[in-house]
Amino acid sequence: MRKHFWLITLFIVLTLLFTTSIVFAGTKPAEEKPTVMEKAEEMPAEKAPEVDLTVPITVLVTDPHIQVVDTWKPIWEAQTGGKIEVVLVPYATLEEKMWLEFRTKTGSFDIACVPVTWLGEVFGGGHAENLEPYMEKYGYPGWDDVMPGVQRITKWMGKVMALPYDGDNHLTYYRKDALEVPKYQAQFKEKYGYMYQIPPANWSEVRDIAEFFNKWDWDNDGEIEYGVAFIAQQNSQAMWSFMDVCAQYTTIAGTPSNYTSNIFFDTETMEPLCKSPGWVEAMTRIQELTEFAPPGLLGYGYSELRQAFVSGNSAIAFDWGDIGIQEQKPVEYGSKVKGLLGYGPLPGAKKYFDRKTNKWVEKQHTVNFLNFGGWVWIIPKAAPHKDAAYKFGVYMTNPEHSLLDVCGIHGYTGANPWRWSHFKTPSAWVRGGWGEESVKGYLKAISDILQDPNAVPDLLIPGTPEYYTGAGSSLDVHLNAVLSGKISPQEGCERIYKDWVRITEEKGFEQQKAFYRGSLGLK
Amino acid sequence: MASATIGRRNVKFAFLLPALIYLMLMAILPLVWTLTLSFTKWHANIMPKPEWVGLDNFKYFLFQDLRFWHALGFTSMYVGISVTGELVLGLILATLLSQKFRGKNFFRVIYLIPMACPPIAVAFLWRMMLHPDIGIINTMLTSIGLNGVKWTTSANVAPFTIIMVDIWEWTPFMFLALLAALQSLPTELYQAAAVDGANSWKMFIHITLPLIAPVIVTISLIRVIDAFKLFELVFGITGAGPGSSTESLSFYVYIVGMKWFKLGRGSAASWLFLIILLIFAITLISRFKKQRT
Numbered sequence: 001m002r003k004h005f006w007l008i009t010l011f012i013v014l015t016l017l018f019t020t021s022i023v024f025a026g027t028k029p030a031e032e033k034p035t036v037m038e039k040a041e042e043m044p045a046e047k048a049p050e051v052d053l054t055v056p057i058t059v060l061v062t063d064p065h066i067q068v069v070d071t072w073k074p075i076w077e078a079q080t081g082g083k084i085e086v087v088l089v090p091y092a093t094l095e096e097k098m099w100l101e102f103r104t105k106t107g108s109f110d111i112a113c114v115p116v117t118w119l120g121e122v123f124g125g126g127h128a129e130n131l132e133p134y135m136e137k138y139g140y141p142g143w144d145d146v147m148p149g150v151q152r153i154t155k156w157m158g159k160v161m162a163l164p165y166d167g168d169n170h171l172t173y174y175r176k177d178a179l180e181v182p183k184y185q186a187q188f189k190e191k192y193g194y195m196y197q198i199p200p201a202n203w204s205e206v207r208d209i210a211e212f213f214n215k216w217d218w219d220n221d222g223e224i225e226y227g228v229a230f231i232a233q234q235n236s237q238a239m240w241s242f243m244d245v246c247a248q249y250t251t252i253a254g255t256p257s258n259y260t261s262n263i264f265f266d267t268e269t270m271e272p273l274c275k276s277p278g279w280v281e282a283m284t285r286i287q288e289l290t291e292f293a294p295p296g297l298l299g300y301g302y303s304e305l306r307q308a309f310v311s312g313n314s315a316i317a318f319d320w321g322d323i324g325i326q327e328q329k330p331v332e333y334g335s336k337v338k339g340l341l342g343y344g345p346l347p348g349a350k351k352y353f354d355r356k357t358n359k360w361v362e363k364q365h366t367v368n369f370l371n372f373g374g375w376v377w378i379i380p381k382a383a384p385h386k387d388a389a390y391k392f393g394v395y396m397t398n399p400e401h402s403l404l405d406v407c408g409i410h411g412y413t414g415a416n417p418w419r420w421s422h423f424k425t426p427s428a429w430v431r432g433g434w435g436e437e438s439v440k441g442y443l444k445a446i447s448d449i450l451q452d453p454n455a456v457p458d459l460l461i462p463g464t465p466e467y468y469t470g471a472g473s474s475l476d477v478h479l480n481a482v483l484s485g486k487i488s489p490q491e492g493c494e495r496i497y498k499d500w501v502r503i504t505e506e507k508g509f510e511q512q513k514a515f516y517r518g519s520l521g522l523k
Numbered sequence: 524m525a526s527a528t529i530g531r532r533n534v535k536f537a538f539l540l541p542a543l544i545y546l547m548l549m550a551i552l553p554l555v556w557t558l559t560l561s562f563t564k565w566h567a568n569i570m571p572k573p574e575w576v577g578l579d580n581f582k583y584f585l586f587q588d589l590r591f592w593h594a595l596g597f598t599s600m601y602v603g604i605s606v607t608g609e610l611v612l613g614l615i616l617a618t619l620l621s622q623k624f625r626g627k628n629f630f631r632v633i634y635l636i637p638m639a640c641p642p643i644a645v646a647f648l649w650r651m652m653l654h655p656d657i658g659i660i661n662t663m664l665t666s667i668g669l670n671g672v673k674w675t676t677s678a679n680v681a682p683f684t685i686i687m688v689d690i691w692e693w694t695p696f697m698f699l700a701l702l703a704a705l706q707s708l709p710t711e712l713y714q715a716a717a718v719d720g721a722n723s724w725k726m727f728i729h730i731t732l733p734l735i736a737p738v739i740v741t742i743s744l745i746r747v748i749d750a751f752k753l754f755e756l757v758f759g760i761t762g763a764g765p766g767s768s769t770e771s772l773s774f775y776v777y778i779v780g781m782k783w784f785k786l787g788r789g790s791a792a793s794w795l796f797l798i799i800l801l802i803f804a805i806t807l808i809s810r811f812k813k814q815r816t
Contacts, residue, residue: 092762099568099784121568234764296655298676298765308656462569466783477590481766484678506566 051138051387053080059392060087060101060112062094063303064322064414065165065375068405072396082388091301092235095465102127105382110389112380113165116153116373120462120515123156129379131160134390142399142419149450150418153373153460162376163393165402167418169449170244170371171442172199172344173323175337178218178225178315179209188212199344202364203245203285206316206347210292213315221312221336227292229305229314234480236301239468240371242479243458244318245286247369248349250278252361253454256520259356261367261456264467265504266355267522270513272500274475274493277360278353283489287482298484306412310335318346320372321416324442325408328433332411339435343445368448368455375414408432416446423447461515463507467500474499561791567784580791591792593767594775595799597682601771602750605689606743612690613697614739618727620698621705631702638695646759649688650675653760678768681761685769688756693749697742704738705731740811744804751800772796 059069066088073084087109089097095118101108102125114122122128135143143151146164154162178184179198189195191212196205210227218225230241247263250273254260258267265272273279290297294313296304302319309317310326311334317323326333327341348366353359377393379386395401399421404410406417407425409432417423423446429439449455459467469476475496482492504512517523561580563573584591616634620627637645652659653674661671674684708731716726732739753771757763763770763778776796780789 096782103567103784125569233762234766235762294656295661295671295673296657296676298673299655313656477764477767480764481678481768484676484765484768486678486766486768507569 051391053082053388053391055385055388056083056085057111057385057388057392058085058087058109060089060094060097060109062089062091062113062414064412065113067411067413068396068415071405071410072401076392076395084392098122101380101382107380107382107384110379110383110385111377111393113375113377115375116162117458117460117464117468119153119156119162119376119378120460120464122378123161124462127381128161129381129383129386131163131379131390134387135160138387138390138394140394142421145399145419145421147418147420147450149370149455150374154376162378163390163397164374164418165376165397166374166415167446167450168320168370168372168374168416169446169455170240170318170320170346170369171324171445171449172346173309173317173319174199174342174344175219175312175315175340176342177340178213179342181218184212184218199342200316200347201366202348202350203248204350207285207288207292209316210289214292218315219312223312225312226294226314227316228289229293229297229300229309229317230289231300231302231305231319232290232293232297232480232483233299233301233304234476235469237372238479238483239475241318242282242286242475243369243371244346246279246282247367247456248347248365249281249285249352250276251367251456252352252354252363252365253367253452253456255454256456256522259354261454262520263369263456264459265500265513265516267513267517267520270504270509270516272497272504273355274497274500276353276355279493279496280489281353283479283482283492286479287485287489290483298480307333310337312336321442321446322412322414324438325412325432328408328438329411338433339438341438343441345445345449368452370449370455370458373458373460374416374418403428408434417443418450457519460519461512463503463512466503557790557793560787561794563787565786567786573787576787580788581795583788584792584795590767590770591772591775591795594770594772597768597770598751598753598772601682601686601689601753602747605686605693606746606750608686608690609694609697609746610739610743612694613701616694616698617701617705621702634698635695637692638699640692642692642755643759645688645692646756649684649691649756650760653684675761676765678765681765681769685753685756685760688760689750689753693746696746700738700742701735704735708734737811740807744807747807748800748804751796751803772799 061069066086069084069086073086076082076084087097094114098112098114098118102122119128140163146154147167150164150167154160154164179196185195188209192208196209200206200209206228212227213225214227215224217223230244232238232241243263250263252260256262263273263278294300294308296308300308302322305317305319306323306326308314309319309323324341324343327335327337329335330338345366345368348364350364351360351362352365354361377397379389379393383389396405399419402415402419403422403425405413405415406422407429409428423443426436426439426443429443430436434442458464466474468474478487478492478495478499481487482489487495560573562575562577564570564576564579565573620631620634640648653661655661655671655673655676658674660674665671673680675681712730712734713726716730721729752773754773754777757769757771757774761769763774772792773796776789776792779785779792
């Protein structure tokens with residue numbers, strides 16, 4: 001027995017030593033030496049070899065965007081003799097899949113469609129290719145046609161690191177057959193003592209409209225409708241619904257500075273603004289809205305929201321441009337609201353908290369917020385067929401093809417307009433199933449926000465996913481606890497504040513401050 | 524003679540060696556690897572290699588991270604209620620279906636179906652049925668004039684929704700094991716008890732339960748260990764929400780380690796999870812052994 005004990009101990013010690021040596025051997029940073037491929041990429045265009053497009057290209061993509069790849073895949077394969085292999089994953093596991101590849105460098109995919117909000121760590125960590133050499137070598141069609149805000153999100157430290165694919169911001173969607181009915185308007189005025197604006201001008205109006213249209217059959221279809229719907233599901237994108245409200249109460253529009261168009265951190269001290277009265281007010285407002293929403297609201301991710309709203313269950317919704325696309329397709333997406341939707345910018349607020357004076361300022365105002373930023377295509381450093389992947393990315397995002405992807409002709413693709421030309425070609429949108437009046441309103445609502453020079457940029461610094469949805473730390477989790485009534489808005493904001501302070505310290509205070517100031521265009 | 528003994532011993536070790544190597548690679552090495560990692564800080568998407576931090580990760584979970592304790596609390600409640608419910612229902616079903624009546628084989632097969640379904644499929648099936656807006660269960664409730672229930676979107680109801688689905692899925696396991704145990708009981712004891720005038724309830728309490736107690740402990744232990752690893756139902760039905768009201772320990776470990784690549788913390792959480800399970804299992808087994816002796 002004693003002999004066995006020593007044998008087992010020896011066995012475990014050896015295993016421990018072996019493991020420790022492996023763990024601490026460390027991995028050599030990928031960027032130390034330029035690879036042969038990288039050297040080749042730096043060759044002048046005239047010396048660059050032709051790209052072999054017959055190679056298989058593996059594409060990592062999530063659910064709505066598969067529509068785009070599926071559309072162009074057979075044509076690409078027929079034209080080039082190549083092969084497109086698709087790795088389709090749900091949004092919830094896309095990040096995990098992406099990071100697994102970046103850590104293991106197995107070359108499991110050549111090109112991936114990912115959200116901009118993750119890119120601080122991806123680009124900062126050197127996991128994606130710098131695309132400027134590829135652009136020099138192979139060109140990029142219509143770069144000047146890409147809207148400035150969208151160009152900005154493809155860049156890191158001044159270099160283009162991703163191909164644009166999507167222009168993203170939240171809009172207000174409202175049911176015209178509710179808000180524009182004179183009888184209902186008269187009843188509303190009688191009840192609340194004022195008449196709302198169309199689209200609603202501020203969140204106070206949204207609250208009253210939502211309450212007024214909640215839980216009765218205002219469109220006479222035999223079913224109960226609700227007041228308001230938005231993305232509220234945990235581990236999804238609920239934080240952007242909150243930021244829609246938060247932006248209005250926390251800041252005022254202006255050239256980004258510490259006190260204008262700034263909603264996340266104090267730019268001088270890097271102190272999170274989460275405990276500010278503006279955040280608490282926004283948290284209170286959004287918690288209140290859940291009372292006038294469908295019972296399944298906290299289960300609404302983007303798919304559930306879109307399906308529910310186009311099936312006609314609410315009077316108002318807030319979402320990216322995708323509801324507009326699904327609205328046009330009664331057969332494909334079960335839309336019962338084709339032609340019944342109106343579009344507008346986000347509601348503003350009647351007041352905002354001025355941190356400079358530490359006082360509330362009573363003033364009707366609106367802040368445009370570039371939620372999420374959009375989806376882009378990146379090419380991982382370890383991708384086996386980078387040149388072919390770049391060519392395929394360009395093929396999908398050139399002006400002609402991207403127009404078909406955003407205007408509804410290819411259905412719901414998750415891509416919203418992002419080139420100037422997308423806004424100047426209403427005829428394509430009409431072919432995509434839109435009414436002429438509808439498309440005018442829709443495109444105006446989006447372009448007004450994208451062109452706003454004072455629009456608040458989303459949080460685009462290393463650790464953004466962690467600030468938003470990180471383990472043990474997130475805005476997402478505490479927001480969900482507030483929405484479900486488990487904790488008060490004040491407590492939710494305090495918890496977020498503590499988490500954000502800790503994350504900033506873990507990431508490095510000075511580094512985070514520099515990145516944050518840079519993201520607002522401050523020196 | 525001595526060389527023959529050494530030769531025989533070598534042969535013995537030669538036969539054991541493949542199994543030992545396999546065990547080392549597949550079981551011991553990962554365990555030791557994660558133990559080593561648990562003393563490091565390795566945020567793998569920004570740090571190229573781990574940094575030694577000693578016991579910091581364990582201290583973090585034990586003394587700072589309320590979410591860890593909340594996940595442990597929910598998991599413990601879930602295990603307690605669901606395993607007890609499954610045991611009681613399984614025992615009732617096994618007792619009923621061990622009687623002689625026509626068509627009992629049909630019911631036996633029907634009751635086994637939930638256990639045969641993949642857990643993630645069960646999760647999505649129930650997620651759709653329990654959808655507060657369009658789910659069939661709320662539709663049925665409202666059609667008879669009752670209010671719909673926020674099965675998955677209320678922080679108070681959602682934990683019990685997970686428990687309900689687990690009971691639906693795993694009661695058949697208890698039922699199957701207990702049915703086999705009941706059918707293996709000797710009939711003589713019951714005949715003797717009947718002669719002594721014992722009624723069915725007394726026979727059940729004084730004969731059946733003591734005889735099947737070892738089976739009950741064994742299957743409860745198996746279920747407790749399995750239930751502690753709750754993941755698929757949470758992932759598929761509630762996504763751990765609302766808030767973190769249905770966040771199980773293994774789901775939390777997954778988020779820390781796999782979703783955010785905090786490999787040091789994830790490993791520490793995994794080890795804490797393992798230690799908690801071991802303590803629980805050893806306590807249960809030793810208590811049972813004491814009772815037996």
